[in-house]
Amino acid sequence: MKVSAEIKGFQTRIGYDFRAPDLLIRALTHSSMSSPTRDDNQRLEFLGDRVLGLVMAEALLEADQQAAEGQLAPRFNQLVRKETCADVAREIDLGAVLKLGRSEMLSGGRRKNALLGDGMEAVIAAVYKDGGFDAARDLILRLWNARINHVEADARDAKTSLQEWAQARKQQPPKYVELSRSGPDHAPVFIIEAQLQTGEAEQATAGSKREAQQMAAKALLERLEKKK
Incomplete structure (x- = not known):
């Protein structure tokens, strides 16, 4: 499959080259662009949310081996919430490569938290399916590293x-x-x-x-x- 320059650039930004680029294309395709011949990213988003949750739970347990469940839960919620996923997506300029229908483009879809957060989760799932759990974990820990280190302060309501x-x-x-x-x-x-x-x-x-x-x-x- 021929990969466009913008998709190559995105792979460079996330530090992962896909063996099956069609997985990444699907992860970046919003439902407003889906068709009988083009899958959208909703199923990948579902999977990516679970992969992200497992990696974050593991990372938090390793980062603070004395923390009680009551301390870990708000930290976990802060790291996996849609707004955090959207912030990470902005840092890697995911919005620039999202494939959106005309109505979403006109309404500023590339800047919406929901679309960016969903896209980020879908990209995580695409990496998981393309390279396995270790590849997905490496991606998440790399992109979320600063947030994991400061999560106790950030998790305060x-x-x-x-x-x-x-x-x-x-x-x-x-x-x-x-x-x-x-x-x-x-x-x-x-x-x-x-x-x-x-x-x-x-x-x-x-x-x-x-x-x-x-x-x-x-x-x-x-x-x-x-x-x-």
Whole structure:
């Protein structure tokens, strides 16, 4: 199978050359581009999610052999969540090689967390099927290395931490105000502001209320830490 320059470039970015490039093409094909003769990446995404979970569980157990299950669970969730997969996908510019239908392209599909996260999981599965578990593990550990090293801090729930900060200072719990919602129903964009009783606030923009609230809380916590 002849491989395009952009696909070769992507293989270089992830540090893995496919023996069967058609697996990678399938992993990069969104359902909006599927047809009777072209498979999409949904089944690979399903598999990749499980491979990622196993590798992360193993990596966390090895990284901290004293941690209890209650400590490991939030770290695991942070590493495998769709938003994290999407962030990793952005770092390797996966969006540039996604194969999307016209409607998804026009609605900014190459930047959507859901599409990027699904694509990242599908790529993991493609590597697993092409080169086996060791190849998939090597890919994941290479791309997630910095996140694994800092996961304890990253796994802190920002909304819970901000509420604890306010309670420790005898303040009312933080409020999360939806400033705006835009975009179509299948790809909404929310702007949320986290507000403290003292009047301090920070805004964040994301594709879901939950994510925007967490991001706003994290931004506000970071500002409060700098003021110490």
